Amino acid sequence: MTRKTLTLLALAAAPAALLAQTVPAPVPASEIFTREQIGHALSPPTPQAGRTNASAAGAPADDGQWTMPSKNYASTRFSSLTEINPSNVSHLVPVVTFSLGVNKGQEAAPIVADNTMFVVTAYPNIVYALDLSKPGVPLKWRYMPKPLPAAQGVACCDVVNRGGTYSKGHYIFTTLDGQVISLDAKTGKPAWKVRLGNINLGETITMAPLVAKGKVYVGNSGGEMGVRGWVTALDEATGKIAWKAYGTGPDADVLIGTNFHPFYKSDQGKDLGVKTWPADAWKIGGATMWGWITYDPDTNTVLHGTGNPGPWNAEQRPGDNKWTTGMFARDPDTGQAKWYYQFSPHDEHDYDGINEQILLDMPFGGKMRKVIFRPERNGYVYIMDRYTGQVLSADPFGPTNSSKGVDLQTGRLIINPAKETKLGQQVRDICPTASGAKDWNPSSFSPRTGLVYIPHENLCMDWTNMQVNYIAGTPYVGAEVHMKPGPGGNRGVLTAWDPVMRKPVWEVPENFPIWSGTVVTASDIVFYGTMDGWFKAVNARTGQPLWQFKVSSGIISQPISYRGPDGHQYIAVLSGVGGWSGAIVSGPIDPRDGSAALGFVNAMVDLPKYTTPGGTLYVFALPH
C-alpha cells in the first residue's frame, strides 16, 4: 500500500469518525416510567407532623469551619453563613486562585480548620496547606505521598481523590495506591501511614475517610477489577486496624454476628455472602466502598453502602450477590453489622450503592422519624428508618425504566424484564445509565427550606453482556456500554427534592451531567459547578439563577462555604474536569470509540469542545 492510498483512506475515514462523534439522540420520554407509576410510600405525606431537620448531634451549630467533606455527621453540607445573600451574590469575585499542579479530575472538598485550608489533588495526591490568615493565602506546607505510578493503571475512572478530613490537629487522606495517611496539620509531617490496598489485585483507594469515635473509616475501590470489597476502621491516633468488614464472603468476614437484624427476609440467613453466588465467585465479587461513610450519633451507628457486584455481566453470577449494592449499619467500635438493605439485588446495570446518606428527622406517617435520605444510583430516593433499615418510601428522581418501583412489603426492587442485560445482545435505552441517576457527588440539605439539593444525571444506555475471564489486577467487567442522553436531551439536572412530599419542587436542567456536589447556605443559595466550567449560584427556594463564573476547567468537586479569619464568608471550589464522566477530557481517550471509559464517552463526545484539563482552587468572596 502506498502512502497516497493511506492518505485517501484517511480522508475516507473522516465521515465515519465524525458520525461517531455526535451526541446520540435522547431516549424518548415514553420509554421511562413516571413518578406516579413507580413511586411508593408506606403512608401518604404528613407534613403537619413537624419540620424536617437534622438533629443537633448530627449537625451541631456551625463554627464557620469546614472540617469534613460532608460538613457534619448528618451530611447536610449546609452553611449557616449569611453574608453572601441573593441580593449581593452577583458581586462575588474570585479572591484567590491556586494551581494544584495536577490536570486530572479534582473531586475533593477543600477542608478548612485552624485558619488553614487543606486540599488534596487527584493522583499523585499532593496535599497543600494554605494559610488563610495571611494575604494571598501562602503555602504553609505541601506533602507529596508519592503513590506508586502503576496504580493509575488499575483506577477505573480517572485517578480521582474525594478529599481528606480534619480531626484533632491532623489531616487524614487516602492515596490512589491504597494508603491512608495522617498528617500533622501544623507541619505536614506524617503521624502515621498504612497501606491497605494491593494494586496487583486491582485495589485502589479514592474515597474520603470519615473520622468518628476515635476511628478512621475507609474502604477500597476496584469494583471493575474483580476486587473483594471491604470497609475498615483504623485507630485515629496510630493507624492500627481496629476491624475490617468484607462486603462478600462468610458471615465472620462480613462481621455479621448475633446483633445482625436485617429488616427484610431476603437478607436473613447464614453466610448469604457465599450462598448467593456461584461457587467462589464472591472472592472476586466486588462490594467495594469508594463513596460515603456516615456516622449517626443519634443511633451510634456507622452507615455505609456497598459497590457493584463483579463482573458487570450479571449472567456470570446468578444469585442476589450479597452484600453488594446495599447499605450496612454497623457498630462503630466493633464493626459488627446491625442491619443491611439491598438496593439492587443481582445488579445487572452497575448500580453501585455508595452514595451519600443524609441523616434527617422527618415527619412520616403522622410522626417524626429518624431517617436516612439516600438518592440512589438505581434512580430512587430512598427514605429509610435509621434504626431498622426499613424503606419508608422510594420514588424515582431521574429517568427510570430498568425497574418498576420498590416492593415495600419485601423491600425488593421490581426488575423490568425488558431491560435485563443479555449475553451478546444489545439491550437498548436502559435508564438510568451505569453511572446512575446520580453518582457519588453529594447532595446538600437546608433546614430552612426542608429540601435536598441533588446534583445528578439524566442519562440512559445501551448494554451488551460479554463473557469475561478473571485475570487478577485487570478489568473484570464483561459488558459493552454506550451511554446516551435521557429524555429532553439535557444530560444533567439539579433537583430540589422535597423528602416529605416525595417530589421535586424545582429542577434546573444542565447540558452536561452534574458531577459536582452542592452546598446550600442560610441565605438560601445553592452553589454547584458544571462540567463545562461554570460555577453557579441559584436561589434555594426557586432554582432561579443568581450568579455564575467561568473557571479554568470543568468542575466535578465539592464546593464549601466557610468564615475566614477576617470574619467574612468565602465560597471555595476546585476546578479540574475528569472523573468517569470527564475522562474524555482528562484522560488519553479517543472520542471515536463510544465504548471508551466504560461507555461514558458515547454521551460526552462534545465535552472537549467546552473545556480542557486543569486543576485550580478558586475562593470567592464579596468585595470587602
Place this chain on the structure above:
Amino acid sequence: MSSRFPIEAALALGLVALAGCQKKGDAPTPPSGQGSQGGVVASALYPGLDHSVVTIDPRASKYYDNADAVAAGMKLYKAYNCSGCHSNGGGGMGVDLMDDQWIYGGRLEQIHQTIVEGRPNGMPAWGGKIPDEQIWQIATYVRSMSLPATLAAQTGPTPSQNPAPVPRSADEHAGWSPPPNTASDYGSTMQGPTK
C-alpha cells in the same frame, strides 16, 4: 519488500540501521540492543544523532500483511481483558490506541515490547503470562486500530471491529508521526542504506 530485506538481515546480525548522512568520527554509538528484549528502542530521541533510530526485530516480519494474525489478535485482546482498559481502542483506564500517538513507539516490535515489559504508569507486564506468539498477535491488532483502513471500516460508535491487516508499509514511519513541516528522515532511517 525485497529491497528492505538486507537491512533486516543486517539487524538480525546485531547491526543497526543508521540513516542519512551521519558525520563520521564523533558520532555517538547507536544502541546495541543490550538490556531490552530484541534490542527494541522505545524512544525517538537519540542524543547527538541527526535522525531517529529504529531497531527491527525480525520476528515481527511474519505479522505484516497477515489477516490471520490481526483476527487472532482481536480475539485475544478481548480474552485477556485488554479491552477492559483500552476499550475498542478509545481508552479508559489505559491510553487510547486508535490515534497516531505512540508514547513508547508504534512499530510492531515496540508494541510487542510494551506488552511484554509493561510500562510505569499502569501498563501491566505480560511477559511470561501470555504466550509470546499471542503477544505478537495482540500487538498486530493494536497496530491495526489506527490504520486508515481499519478506521474507515468503522460503522457505528464501536471502532476496531473490522481490523485491516497491518501492511509492511505502515511501519515505514517507524510508528512515529513526524512533526508537521519538518523534513523527516524517519522513513530514511528505515530505508537509508538502500536508497
